[in-house]
Amino acid sequence: MVLELGRIPIEAIEWGAKTLIEGTVLHINRQELLERARQGDSRITGVQVDIARPGESVRIIPVKDVVEPRVKVQGKGGIFPGLVSGVETVGTGRTHVLQGCSVVTAGQVVGFQEGMIDMTGPGARYTSFSRLLNVVLVVDVQEGISRHDHEEALRLAGLRAAAYLGEAGRHVDPARVERFEVRRLLEAKPPATDLPRVAYVYMLLSQGLLHDTYLYGRDVKMLLPTLILPTEVMDGAIVSGNCVSACDKNTTYHHQNNPIIQELMARDGIDLQYVGTVVTNANVTLRDKMRSSEYAVKLLEMLGADGAVLSKEGFGNPDADAMMTCSKLEERGIRTVLLTDEFAGIDGASQSLADTTPRADAVVSVGNANEQIILPPMGKVIGDIRVIEKMAGGQSGCLVEGEIRAELQVVMGATNELGFETLYARGE
Amino acid sequence: MAKEIERAGIPAVHICSIVPISRTVGANRIVPAIAIPHPLGDPTRTRDEEKTLRRALVEKALRALETKIDEQTVF
Amino acid sequence: MGKKLKAIHYLNQFFGQIGGEDKADVEPLVKAGPIGPGVLFQELFGGEVEITATVICGDNYFGEHMDDAAEAVLAIIEGYRPDVVVAGPAFNAGRYGMACGAVCAAVAKRLGIPVVTGMFPENPGVESYRKDVTIVETKATTAGMRDAAQLMTRLALKLARKESLGAPGEEGYLPRGIRRNTFASETGAARAVAMLLRKLKGEDYVTEYPMPVFDRVAPLPPVERMYEITLALITSGGIVPKGNPDRVESSSATKYGKYNIGGLKRLSPESHETAHGGYDPTYANEDPHRVLPLDVVRDLEQEGAIGKLYPYYYATVGNGTSVARAREFAREIAKDLVRDGVGAVLISST
Numbered sequence: 001m002v003l004e005l006g007r008i009p010i011e012a013i014e015w016g017a018k019t020l021i022e023g024t025v026l027h028i029n030r031q032e033l034l035e036r037a038r039q040g041d042s043r044i045t046g047v048q049v050d051i052a053r054p055g056e057s058v059r060i061i062p063v064k065d066v067v068e069p070r071v072k073v074q075g076k077g078g079i080f081p082g083l084v085s086g087v088e089t090v091g092t093g094r095t096h097v098l099q100g101c102s103v104v105t106a107g108q109v110v111g112f113q114e115g116m117i118d119m120t121g122p123g124a125r126y127t128s129f130s131r132l133l134n135v136v137l138v139v140d141v142q143e144g145i146s147r148h149d150h151e152e153a154l155r156l157a158g159l160r161a162a163a164y165l166g167e168a169g170r171h172v173d174p175a176r177v178e179r180f181e182v183r184r185l186l187e188a189k190p191p192a193t194d195l196p197r198v199a200y201v202y203m204l205l206s207q208g209l210l211h212d213t214y215l216y217g218r219d220v221k222m223l224l225p226t227l228i229l230p231t232e233v234m235d236g237a238i239v240s241g242n243c244v245s246a247c248d249k250n251t252t253y254h255h256q257n258n259p260i261i262q263e264l265m266a267r268d269g270i271d272l273q274y275v276g277t278v279v280t281n282a283n284v285t286l287r288d289k290m291r292s293s294e295y296a297v298k299l300l301e302m303l304g305a306d307g308a309v310l311s312k313e314g315f316g317n318p319d320a321d322a323m324m325t326c327s328k329l330e331e332r333g334i335r336t337v338l339l340t341d342e343f344a345g346i347d348g349a350s351q352s353l354a355d356t357t358p359r360a361d362a363v364v365s366v367g368n369a370n371e372q373i374i375l376p377p378m379g380k381v382i383g384d385i386r387v388i389e390k391m392a393g394g395q396s397g398c399l400v401e402g403e404i405r406a407e408l409q410v411v412m413g414a415t416n417e418l419g420f421e422t423l424y425a426r427g428e
Numbered sequence: 429m430a431k432e433i434e435r436a437g438i439p440a441v442h443i444c445s446i447v448p449i450s451r452t453v454g455a456n457r458i459v460p461a462i463a464i465p466h467p468l469g470d471p472t473r474t475r476d477e478e479k480t481l482r483r484a485l486v487e488k489a490l491r492a493l494e495t496k497i498d499e500q501t502v503f
Numbered sequence: 504m505g506k507k508l509k510a511i512h513y514l515n516q517f518f519g520q521i522g523g524e525d526k527a528d529v530e531p532l533v534k535a536g537p538i539g540p541g542v543l544f545q546e547l548f549g550g551e552v553e554i555t556a557t558v559i560c561g562d563n564y565f566g567e568h569m570d571d572a573a574e575a576v577l578a579i580i581e582g583y584r585p586d587v588v589v590a591g592p593a594f595n596a597g598r599y600g601m602a603c604g605a606v607c608a609a610v611a612k613r614l615g616i617p618v619v620t621g622m623f624p625e626n627p628g629v630e631s632y633r634k635d636v637t638i639v640e641t642k643a644t645t646a647g648m649r650d651a652a653q654l655m656t657r658l659a660l661k662l663a664r665k666e667s668l669g670a671p672g673e674e675g676y677l678p679r680g681i682r683r684n685t686f687a688s689e690t691g692a693a694r695a696v697a698m699l700l701r702k703l704k705g706e707d708y709v710t711e712y713p714m715p716v717f718d719r720v721a722p723l724p725p726v727e728r729m730y731e732i733t734l735a736l737i738t739s740g741g742i743v744p745k746g747n748p749d750r751v752e753s754s755s756a757t758k759y760g761k762y763n764i765g766g767l768k769r770l771s772p773e774s775h776e777t778a779h780g781g782y783d784p785t786y787a788n789e790d791p792h793r794v795l796p797l798d799v800v801r802d803l804e805q806e807g808a809i810g811k812l813y814p815y816y817y818a819t820v821g822n823g824t825s826v827a828r829a830r831e832f833a834r835e836i837a838k839d840l841v842r843d844g845v846g847a848v849l850i851s852s853t
Binding site: 125147148196198207208210211245259260262263264267271272284306307308309311316335336337339340342343344345346347348349350351352353356357358360361362363364365366367368370371390391392393394395396407408409416417418419420421422423424425426427428 | 634668670671678679680681682683684685686687688689690691692693694695696698699700702703704708710711712713714715750752753754755757780782783784785821826827828
Binding site for chain 2: 718719720722723724725726727729737739740782783784785786787789790792793794795796798799800802803808809819826829830832833834836837838840841845846847848849850851852853
């Protein structure tokens with residue numbers, strides 16, 4: 001099973017008469033993009049679009065999701081299966097990636113926990129999204145619709161826009177093609193090697209209407225942990241529907257570019273055998289947490305894993321899911337490394353996690369989300385800056401003449417728990 | 429929270445959805461609740477049924493407060 | 504080479520060459536240039552830093568007049584406008600360690616000038632001041648003077664140049680118990696896979712977050728006459744009066760709310776809502792009793808199962824709120840409750 005990712009570098013975006021790629025320039029027909037994003041969704045009353053480029057004095061707020069434009073050019077299925085394409089299994093054939101750009105969904109705030117992206121200044125250091133050419137959709141929805149509808153309308157608009165832009169890359173010759181081969185691991189005779197067998201436990205947040213993740217369009221709340229091909233993830237099989245704290249929500253872009261999967265694929269056959277990826281969830285009841293952790297661990301035992309990487313999303317009660325799973329893996333002799341962010345207080349002096357286990361003895365920290373940052377005013381704001389006071393990590397009075405004093409928590413992806421960034425917190 | 433209230437000399441009971449967290453942070457009397465978004469309710473039931481459920485949980489919590497324990501106990 | 508950086512050195516009466524235990528009552532005084540161990544420090548600093556003055560105070564005087572002594576020392580130091588302040592090292596001398604810690608903490612906090620001291624890990628000054636002060640780990644006795652001076656001057660130089668320090672292990676200072684963000688050379692994902700491979704091979708690896716050990720409080724004896732006591736309600740689920748009048752934050756709350764429910768029998772979607780940003784608020788907003796069970800507690804009060812319900816409830820937002828902050832809230836709330844003779848507390852969390 002092979003997926004080729006053809007990477008098309010995008011270095012500039014311009015408005016144009018026709019949506020197409022010329023060299024490394026993406027030309028976009030603005031009207032068509034708006035129509036495709038909206039696609040007759042009656043919940044949406046208006047969409048505006050703007051471009052935010054790296055280095056510009058631009059602040060985007062509130063951001064809901066970030067999506068990378070991709071297109072499936074060969075093989076079964078389409079991009080974002082179950083949501084904007086059918087439900088055929090993806091992950092094989094060829095997919096083209098418009099690398100270096102994204103679709104950012106913004107507009108009215110859906111929940112408390114959307115985030116912001118600064119295209120320059122100190123805030124830009126914390127998130128890779130500041131280094132992308134961002135096509136920002138500012139979506140207005142009907143007054144009075146439920147938050148659930150609001151979230152869904154935005155989520156689908158973002159996916160449709162990304163799929164539409166991705167189409168521009170269908171017939172373009174990619175600058176670079178990466179080949180990802182997934183071996184059939186459950187074959188009778190596994191290849192003789194003494195490399196350690198490593199699996200990935202991919203925890204998806206699934207807490208309720210505004211804290212959800214979708215697998216082939218299915219809300220993962222009802223999921224019993226299951227296996228997924230790493231290449232399916234690259235084709236958009238996992239989509240974020242999350243309004244959880246900006247810093248540690250796994251956006252759709254993060255899923256599409258999951259760095260743990262990239263790392264394990266790159267090292268497969270060199271210093272480890274990547275034996276499988278198990279997606280599990282993080283639900284709201286103890287019973288669900290126990291069931292999912294039990295089941296996920298069982299799948300890893302079936303895979304014969306010697307070791308596991310366990311990634312997280314969110315904080316607080318998901319710490320319990322992570323600790324429970326980590327503890328059970330270690331009990332079964334599966335050596336585990338857990339990635340988590342920390343909520344150690346503004347001064348960094350508090351305990352970082354809501355739940356702990358002595359068995360979590362190998363932890364990668366992706367930073368203290370409570371640490372304060374000062375973000376100077378930007379020349380232009382896309383969206384509505386006043387919502388910062390209501391955001392997780394902001395507080396009333398944190399905005400003074402365009403300058404924001406808030407917790408790192410407000411920056412999209414700053415403490416991403418898939419390990420997307422280089423930030424970490426250390427004991428001093 | 430529960431631990432600090434007890435440190436001040438007032439018995440406290442913690443009704444919470446995620447028992448392991450309560451254990452970790454050191455509550456002594458713990459009563460498991462229904463779910464995070466609705467620890468003391470269940471929107472799939474009628475309001476009357478919900479209230480009965482809630483009353484049962486609160487009564488359990490009061491019983492927990494009336495029970496002698498030597499270590500962290502989940503009721 | 505720019506302007507020379509200035510350092511002030513703090514010593515006790517013994518190292519400051521005033522005298523032994525008999526001079527432990529001496530009040531703060533200042534001498535020009537380096538004194539005693541300061542000579543070694545100056546030698547190690549080389550030409551870049553100059554110890555312009557040494558402040559000396561008797562250990563007993565400092566211990567018995569902690570506030571006045573710290574003020575006096577601070578006033579002297581402020582006059583010199585140094586780039587860095589060095590204190591000790593105090594090795595395992597308890598009173599001296601406390602004085603070094605207090606001086607450094609005051610300088611750092613009030614003057615914003617970087618500080619370095621040195622102590623043996625069991626010195627009580629470590630426990631009291633490690634959070635606020637860079638304390639180099641030393642031996643228990645003066646046999647460790649040269650090592651201590653080397654580490655302390657190296658750190659003092661870095662701090663005077665306004666450079667940031669490396670991790671405690673690399674730099675030789677005692678961990679302050681705080682977490683600080685910094686950038687690594689590799690992504691978290693790459694570090695995770697590398698750490699796993701080391702762990703699988705049985706090689707050494709360093710976890711980036713050692714699991715904390717939480718303290719415990721022994722369970723209190725049970726409530727004996729529930730029908731006589733006052734019961735109070737607390738929730739970390741963020742139930743607040745509609746409109747969130749105190750603007751309790753949806754996450755990482757810096758405050759809690761105290762709300763009068765003296766005359767209130769029921770909550771409703773019109774009267775209350777949740778400010779909590781960590782869970783789906785739909786259910787709590789539809790019926791706040793799903794988080795704060797006022798209705799059934801009122802019923803139980805009416806029926807005489809509890810003496811009475813405390814006329815206020817407290818609401819915090821657990822989401823992202825640090826354990827230390829939650830403890831602070833709890834202590835303040837407990838003060839109220841103890842004062843008003845509350846006999847038991849019911850806490851509900853999401």
